[in-house]
Amino acid sequence: xxxxxxxxxxxxxxxxxxxxxxxxxxxxxxxxxxxxxxxxxxxxxxxxxxxxxxxxxxxxxxxxxxxxxxxxxxxxxxxxxxxxxxxxxxxxxxxxxxxxxxxxxxxxxxxxxxxxxxxxxxxxxxxxxxxxxxxxxxxxxxxxxxxxxxxxxxxxxxxxxxxxxxxxxxxxxxxxxxxxxxxxxxxxxxxxxxxxxxxxxxxxxxxxxxxxxxxxxxxxxxxxxxxxxxxxxxxxxxxxxxxxxxxxxxxxxxxxxxxxxxxxxxxxxxxxxxxxxxxxxxxxxxxxxxxxxxxxxxxxxxxxxxxx
Amino acid sequence: xxxxxxxxxxxxxxxxxxxxxxxxxxxxxxxxxxxxxxxxxxxxxxxxxxxxxxxxxxxxxxxxxxxxxxxxxxxxxxxxxxxxxxxxxxxxxxxxxxxxxxxxxxxxxxxxxxxxxxxxxxxxxxxxxxxxxxxxxxxxxxxxxxxxxxxxxxxxxxxxxxxxxxxxxxxxxxxxxxxxxxxxxxxxxxxxxxxxxxxxxxxxxxxxxxxxxxxxxxxxxxxxxxxxxxxxxxxxxxxxxxxxxxxxx
Numbered sequence: 001x002x003x004x005x006x007x008x009x010x011x012x013x014x015x016x017x018x019x020x021x022x023x024x025x026x027x028x029x030x031x032x033x034x035x036x037x038x039x040x041x042x043x044x045x046x047x048x049x050x051x052x053x054x055x056x057x058x059x060x061x062x063x064x065x066x067x068x069x070x071x072x073x074x075x076x077x078x079x080x081x082x083x084x085x086x087x088x089x090x091x092x093x094x095x096x097x098x099x100x101x102x103x104x105x106x107x108x109x110x111x112x113x114x115x116x117x118x119x120x121x122x123x124x125x126x127x128x129x130x131x132x133x134x135x136x137x138x139x140x141x142x143x144x145x146x147x148x149x150x151x152x153x154x155x156x157x158x159x160x161x162x163x164x165x166x167x168x169x170x171x172x173x174x175x176x177x178x179x180x181x182x183x184x185x186x187x188x189x190x191x192x193x194x195x196x197x198x199x200x201x202x203x204x205x206x207x208x209x210x211x212x213x214x215x216x217x218x219x220x221x222x223x224x225x226x227x228x229x230x231x232x233x234x235x236x237x238x239x240x241x242x243x244x245x246x247x248x249x250x251x252x253x254x255x256x257x258x259x260x261x262x263x264x265x266x267x268x269x270x271x272x273x274x275x276x277x278x279x280x281x282x283x284x285x286x287x288x289x290x291x292x293x294x295x296x297x298x299x300x301x302x303x304x305x306x307x308x
Numbered sequence: 309x310x311x312x313x314x315x316x317x318x319x320x321x322x323x324x325x326x327x328x329x330x331x332x333x334x335x336x337x338x339x340x341x342x343x344x345x346x347x348x349x350x351x352x353x354x355x356x357x358x359x360x361x362x363x364x365x366x367x368x369x370x371x372x373x374x375x376x377x378x379x380x381x382x383x384x385x386x387x388x389x390x391x392x393x394x395x396x397x398x399x400x401x402x403x404x405x406x407x408x409x410x411x412x413x414x415x416x417x418x419x420x421x422x423x424x425x426x427x428x429x430x431x432x433x434x435x436x437x438x439x440x441x442x443x444x445x446x447x448x449x450x451x452x453x454x455x456x457x458x459x460x461x462x463x464x465x466x467x468x469x470x471x472x473x474x475x476x477x478x479x480x481x482x483x484x485x486x487x488x489x490x491x492x493x494x495x496x497x498x499x500x501x502x503x504x505x506x507x508x509x510x511x512x513x514x515x516x517x518x519x520x521x522x523x524x525x526x527x528x529x530x531x532x533x534x535x536x537x538x539x540x541x542x543x544x545x546x547x548x549x550x551x552x553x554x555x556x557x
Contacts (some may be wrong), residue, residue: 005377011396032554033460060327067472068450069474070437070440070447071440071447072415074441083418092468093449093450093465093466093467093468094467094468096433096437096449096450097437097447097449097450097556098437099431099437099533100402100433100434100435100436100437100438100441101437101438101440101441102441103403103434103438103442104403104406104437104438104442107403108403108522109401109402109403109521109522109523110402110403110432110434110438111523112431112432112433112434113431113433115526122526123407126431126531127334127429127430127431127528128325128334128428128429128431129428129431131324131325131334131530131531132325132327132528132529132530132531133528133529133530133531134525135525135526135527135528135529136523136524136525136526137523137526138522138524139522139523139524140522140523163395172444172446174444174445174446174476174477174480175446175474175477176474176475177472177473177474177477178462178473178474178475179472179473180469180471180472180473181470181471181472182469182470182471183469183470189408191468193554195557204315204423207326207516219557227486230487230488231486236470237452237487238466238467238468238469238470239468243428243431244425244485244486246468251556252550252554262321262322262324263321265409269531269534272554272556273550273554273556274534274537275546277551279434281539286537287538288534289537290534290535290537290538290554291537291538291539291540291546291549291550291554292537292538292539292540293540293542293543293546294540295543300543302396303543304543304546304547307544307547307555308544308548
């Protein structure tokens with residue numbers, strides 16, 4: 001039983017989410033191949049070869065795969081996928097974009113966002129914004145799966161798998177990359193950070209997020225936000241934590257001025273320790289918080305930063 | 309141009325679901341149902357394209373039991389022109405829905421197909437992509453902006469690191485993200501008018517689609533309960549607990 005893991009990368013480096021997917025793959029079987037599809041993506045392939053437990057890295061280096069447009073890469077992955085029992089990718093925006101397309105091309109159902117592997121056919125996944133956990137079994141000949149990174153530990157590096165080049169070049173020629181605007185940040189990446197400090201509507205405006213940034217810098221934390229803070233324009237959308245944003249499970253999650261709506265909790269309630277700072281003692285966030293502080297955030301947050 | 313919008317009847321997003329005691333599923337009896345929030349955004353975007361003179365006709369489609377006609381009527385009240393219901397009492401997985409939609413796309417030949425990025429019940433985030441694959445069309449998923457110009461759909465997408473813009477040949481499939489627009493409310497006169505708009509009912513068999521799934525749900529459980537926390541009285545106490553009790557800083 002061979003498993004194909006589709007690597008997440010930006011051509012020059014492998015995204016750490018791939019390591020979590022390899023751990024999920026190892027819970028299914030042993031013969032794990034990683035596909036790196038991109039353009040001038042040799043460095044990303046080198047990164048994939050170093051993940052422990054990877055038997056082989058396949059590299060499809062072609063201009064058509066540069067931005068990993070789903071129309072092109074799905075043709076490649078579906079073509080390769082026929083030879084595997086499982087095809088896995090991280091449940092990132094790239095994985096979510098591409099994998100259902102792969103599944104449809106292979107005429108199989110897809111299982112999204114798994115958080116646990118029971119056996120080679122049986123998986124656990126959250127439904128209803130994480131308010132229920134479904135155990136699902138698949139009888140599909142090829143299991144196409146996306147993996148929630150926070151459900152699995154990252155696989156260690158130190159391996160040295162052989163790298164094999166693929167000649168494949170699929171170009172559907174129906175879509176084109178126009179441009180991108182990536183948010184720049186020196187802080188840790190939200191989904192990988194050990195500590196996350198998040199602000200909500202209670203922050204009042206974007207300038208006030210400065211006090212969260214100074215707290216985050218003291219803690220070496222990433223900064224997140226609730227949908228209310230994003231919709232109000234305080235911060236960009238890629239900072240959103242929740243059912244429709246990013247799913248995080250850090251060691252410590254500090255929710256500041258966040259009421260704790262179902263959709264927000266879906267993105268953070270697997271954090272090890274949750275701290276809530278809110279002036280409304282009835283806020284639902286206190287029902288999931290390990291430590292709650294009923295206080296005005298504009299006094300409590302600078303005070304907290306000062307005491308660290 | 310013609311726009312096809314898919315809508316799904318789901319539990320209202322404010323309702324906190326309960327898992328059935330026998331762990332077979334969640335309990336949906338007597339629970340408030342509504343249009344999936346992402347589908348509302350899809351309807352709104354289609355209506356805005358019509359208001360701009362880009363779209364000429366909006367067809368809204370939903371699949372499921374007879375009750376999903378309520379959600380089609382809501383979409384008609386928001387500005388869609390006519391509805392199609394694919395009636396089935398079977399539980400539909402994304403691939404089946406995508407196959408049914410593909411059959412409708414073959415019949416209707418829309419220039420743009422708009423879906424929500426995910427439904428808030430199954431949280432799959434699959435159908436739009438699967439439809440695009442089956443129909444051989446390009447896709448603009450997680451859209452926060454859609455422009456139709458020079459025979460192409462230019463779609464700005466919400467990706468993990470920020471935003472990405474792609475140009476898609478028409479016809480194309482677009483799935484909506486939360487920030488695409490703010491859906492309007494249906495006015496009472498429009499709700500009345502919607503009752504007279506045409507609504508076709510079809511069956512999967514008429515569309516030549518066999519509805520089947522390879523996925524079996526073995527068990528549905530509530531998530532692990534978190535231990536009840538404590539309220540601390542001061543910032544000092546919080547720092548002390550985080551350092552010595554939780555040992556996370």
